[in-house]
Amino acid sequence: MALPKYTETRYRIWHYFYIAICTFVFIFLIAPLFVIFPLSFNAEEFLVFSEGMKNLDPDAFSLRWYKDMVYGTKNPWGLAAKNSFIIAIFATLGSVILGTVAALGLSSRHMPFKGIIMATLISPMIVPLIISGVAIFFFMAKAGLAATHTGIVLAHIILGTPFVVITVTATLSGFDHSVTRAAASLGSNPVNTFMKVTLPLILPGVISGGLFAFVTSFDEVVVVLFLAGLENTTIPIQMWTGLREQLSPTILAVATCLIVLSTLILISAELLRRRSERLRGINR
Amino acid sequence: MSSETKQILTTDGIPLEISLKKAERKNKIKAFLLVAPLLLFLIITYIFPIGEMFTRSIDDKMITNMLPKTFKSMETWDGKELPSEEVFASFLSDFKILVEKKEHGKLAQRLNKEKNGFNTITKKLFRQVKRNKIDETQSIKEQIMKVHKRWRNVEYWQAIKRTAPPYTSAKYLKAMDMYLNEDNKITQVSEDRRIHRILWLRTVEVAFFVTVFCFLMGYPIAHLLATLPMKYSNLLMICVLLPFWTSLLVRTASWMILLQQQGVVNDFFVMIGIVADDNRPEMMYNKVGTYVAMTQILLPFMVLPLYSVMKTISPSLMRAGKSLGGTPFVAFWKVYFPLTIPGIGAGCLLVFILAIGYYITPALVGGASGTLISNQIAYHMKTTLDWSFASAMGLMLLGGVLVIYWLYNKLVGVDNIKLG
Numbered sequence: 001m002a003l004p005k006y007t008e009t010r011y012r013i014w015h016y017f018y019i020a021i022c023t024f025v026f027i028f029l030i031a032p033l034f035v036i037f038p039l040s041f042n043a044e045e046f047l048v049f050s051e052g053m054k055n056l057d058p059d060a061f062s063l064r065w066y067k068d069m070v071y072g073t074k075n076p077w078g079l080a081a082k083n084s085f086i087i088a089i090f091a092t093l094g095s096v097i098l099g100t101v102a103a104l105g106l107s108s109r110h111m112p113f114k115g116i117i118m119a120t121l122i123s124p125m126i127v128p129l130i131i132s133g134v135a136i137f138f139f140m141a142k143a144g145l146a147a148t149h150t151g152i153v154l155a156h157i158i159l160g161t162p163f164v165v166i167t168v169t170a171t172l173s174g175f176d177h178s179v180t181r182a183a184a185s186l187g188s189n190p191v192n193t194f195m196k197v198t199l200p201l202i203l204p205g206v207i208s209g210g211l212f213a214f215v216t217s218f219d220e221v222v223v224v225l226f227l228a229g230l231e232n233t234t235i236p237i238q239m240w241t242g243l244r245e246q247l248s249p250t251i252l253a254v255a256t257c258l259i260v261l262s263t264l265i266l267i268s269a270e271l272l273r274r275r276s277e278r279l280r281g282i283n284r
Numbered sequence: 285m286s287s288e289t290k291q292i293l294t295t296d297g298i299p300l301e302i303s304l305k306k307a308e309r310k311n312k313i314k315a316f317l318l319v320a321p322l323l324l325f326l327i328i329t330y331i332f333p334i335g336e337m338f339t340r341s342i343d344d345k346m347i348t349n350m351l352p353k354t355f356k357s358m359e360t361w362d363g364k365e366l367p368s369e370e371v372f373a374s375f376l377s378d379f380k381i382l383v384e385k386k387e388h389g390k391l392a393q394r395l396n397k398e399k400n401g402f403n404t405i406t407k408k409l410f411r412q413v414k415r416n417k418i419d420e421t422q423s424i425k426e427q428i429m430k431v432h433k434r435w436r437n438v439e440y441w442q443a444i445k446r447t448a449p450p451y452t453s454a455k456y457l458k459a460m461d462m463y464l465n466e467d468n469k470i471t472q473v474s475e476d477r478r479i480h481r482i483l484w485l486r487t488v489e490v491a492f493f494v495t496v497f498c499f500l501m502g503y504p505i506a507h508l509l510a511t512l513p514m515k516y517s518n519l520l521m522i523c524v525l526l527p528f529w530t531s532l533l534v535r536t537a538s539w540m541i542l543l544q545q546q547g548v549v550n551d552f553f554v555m556i557g558i559v560a561d562d563n564r565p566e567m568m569y570n571k572v573g574t575y576v577a578m579t580q581i582l583l584p585f586m587v588l589p590l591y592s593v594m595k596t597i598s599p600s601l602m603r604a605g606k607s608l609g610g611t612p613f614v615a616f617w618k619v620y621f622p623l624t625i626p627g628i629g630a631g632c633l634l635v636f637i638l639a640i641g642y643y644i645t646p647a648l649v650g651g652a653s654g655t656l657i658s659n660q661i662a663y664h665m666k667t668t669l670d671w672s673f674a675s676a677m678g679l680m681l682l683g684g685v686l687v688i689y690w691l692y693n694k695l696v697g698v699d700n701i702k703l704g
Contacts, residue, residue, distance in 0.1 A: 011612055022508045025501045029583060030523040032538035033530060035548060039541065048546045098322040105318025110311035117319060119693070124330060126689050128641020130658040131678040134665060135333035138340070158330050161322060219531045222643055226665065239533040243540065243648050252541075255534040262529040266522070269529070 033259055040065060040252035047247055065253040076238050077254060084234040087149060088217040091156030095213035098157065099164025100206055104198075106165065107172040118165075125162035129222040132159065137226040147229030155223050160213030167212065171205025171276060204276035211269050215262070334682070341676035344452035347394050350387065351378045355448040363445055366438050372425040375444075376418065383413055399443035405432040455676035460484075480660070480677075487656040487681075490574060490646075491639035495586075497579040498635045499628065502586035506627075509587070510594035524591075528584035536645050539577040543567040543649070569651025577645050582638055586631040593627030633692040637685055657681060 003015055043062040044050050053060045069077050105111055106118060124132055136155045137146065145151030179201070183193040199206070221236035228237055235254065242251045292300040348355065353374035361367045382388045392406035408431050412418055418427050429436045446468070457463050457470060461478040465471045472478070505524070509517045527535060542549050550564045559565060567573055597620065605615030643658035650656070657677060664674040 018504060018508075022505050025505045025583075026520060026523045028501070028580060029527055032535060032542060032580060033526065035541055036534070036538050047541050047544070049548070049551075098325060102319045102322035105315045105320075108311070108315035108318075110308065111315040111319070112312050117323060120326060120331065121319075121322060124326070126637060126685065127334075128637075128643075128658065128681060128685060130641055130643050130661050131334070131337075131682050132330070134661065134671075134674060134678050135330060135337055137665070138336055138671075139329050139333040154329060158326065161326075165322075215529060219533070221533060222662075225662075236531070236533055239531075239537070240644070240648075243533065243537055247537075247540065251537060255531075255537055258531045258534050262531065262534075263526065266525050266529045270525070 036252050036255050036259065040249060040256045042249055042252075045249065047249060047252070065249040068250045069253045069257075072250065075250070076233055077235070077250075080233050080235045080238045083149070083232055084218055084236070087152050087156060087232075087234065088214050090149075090153045091160055091217040092210050092214045094153065094157040095160035095164050096206060096210045099161040099209060099213075100168050100202075102161070103165050103168035103172060104194075107169050107175070121165050122162045124158050129159075129220075133223040133226045136223055140227055146227055147232060149232060152224055152227050152232055152234075155227060156213075156217035156220060159220060159223065160216045163212035163216060164206070164209035167209035168202060168205045171202045175202065204272045208269050208272045208276070211265055211272075215265060334679075337675035337679055340672050341455050341679060342451045342453065343672060344447070344454075345450045347391065347447045348450040350382060350391050350394075351375065351444070354378050354444065358445050358448065361445070363442055364438075366425075366436070367441055369423060369425045371441075372428050376413075376420075376424050376428065379409065380413060383410060394447065395444065398447055399440060401434055402440070402443070405434045405440070408432045409435070455673045456680065458673060459677045459680055480657075483655070483657045483660055487640060487658075490571070490578070490654075490656060491636050491642075493575060494578045494582060494639045495632050495636045497575065498583050498586040499632055501579070502583055502590055502631060503624075503628075506587045506590035506594055509591050510597070511599065524584050524587050527580070528588075532581060532644060535581055536577060536648050539573070539580070539649060540568060543573055543576065568649050569654070571650070571654050573649035573651070574646050574654040577649050578639060578642060581645060582635045585634050585638060589630035589634065590624065590627040593624055593630070597623050630692070633688055637688055637692070640685060640688075641681065 041061040043060050050060055140146045140151040180193050183197045221240050294300055294303045357371045357374045388410050392403050395402035412431055434440050459480050461473050461481050462470050545564045553559045554561050601619050602615050605619040646654050646656045647659050661674045661677050664670045
């Protein structure tokens, strides 16, 4: 953002001040993520930068905590990771199927009571998690699903569907419905039309909704804390207990892995968004 | 000519209007059937349980079911002087059934909550009943009154009568640090026991200031992102999106490392000489930690809606403002800023709603002075197991959020929520 030559001094000062503020905010946003990185390779047990690390001494760095994460004898991370992935995958599948089908109905112009139904479907996203947690716990306890994988998957479907509904309805808002009519006129039944025509076109929206649902489930801790038993422990639960009790560098190793994972998810979400915008003709 | 012949008919002889209506209805049902599975699922697993929270929060049936005859005979009692023989007799017969079922302890506990002192006198009465000391051919009233002097005190009988209704507002009053006194008047608890009101105020205060901080920090960078050329803004957008996609616990953990006394932030302050090395300020386990961490965590929710609104504002509007004689400040304030108000509304309400229900971050970095109402709800759900009290507080919080949600819907519309 080069300033034109005729800019007065006070606006020049203001401009640099503005750039300084923005720089500060960007550092504020991103820097905390990068602190974890070097500290997770710390050879010592403390969560501060040692003198050796400040002098970039190679002996001050080690993979000790990563080894502990994977091979540690009493470590729950293996079980937690397995549970987290199983729960997140099933919750994502459930959210995507229920959410996409509902979004198809919602974006039809014949849909009755659209406003109130939309508000109901989005509500798990708006209601504070602690309240959702209490309500879902009451239901699961009654249904005998507390402390089961099924119960947690169902809970995460509840929390994940709003994201799918929102992204898919957004994708469908630019959808040209004449292509489905064309398919129907060519003798295709509705299911076939959906699978062969509609779904490929809205796929970017569906997948990015699915990514949201996956991250929601993978990162969810409030509801799971109410529902999970010892057998159902997940990565967020282990992190929560770890952060409350003994802040060990192993947590930082796990956190680094999670940051890498979220970077991958971010990249795929961005690619999908661009593709979807191209398909909808938003990008000029 | 009759009116029927004027109607347009479809090929199978049905009037067009009816045929169209039929088709319309069919389409409506089709659309609704698509939404039905999710709607039904949410109603059963989510909306109903929230309703159940309400019945749980006002439920007081336990004692109503314990003393059915007593409450029946108390209906005619005016509550001013000691009740009649009949009330005493039905109380004794209810009590005997409870003793058989070994539930008299529960009764004592519940009554003791209503008025202190019931524990002792219920135990005394229990011993008498257990030893069959009470002769039912004599006046039961006289005999019960002999058990303990408090059974002669009308206030205790008034307390029993107060527990008669199957529903109670006590939990809601408790959440506001109030209770119903002997005359059924709402009274405040003594000053040193008012803990909940502080928590409510603190929750609103934290949510408000976090929203303000997010706005102050989010507005400039959203503006920068919207005005920079694509290739730079895409790169900077990662700074907003990466935290957005990163686990909440990871970000909280990094703040715990940064803000600790030997942490990077304190190191930095010592280095530039703001604070002395032996006098490092405590930045965690208090409100400072809560504010800093929550602002960073919720900032993307402010930037994204602002950005999507600012992106649609044409830069030529600012140029026009300037060419008409406005200084850059005037052009910004009179032209640009009003156009971003929808984005400001969306971002602020989103951040406020999220902040008011926050639980994890305050619990980890907040310490005692940083805990919010959500922490209190979780505490009662898990530790004291007073689920009806947790439900009552949860619903009060939900009420507040729904009001804000309604405002949000009015101002921005739910369908305009943008993600990423």
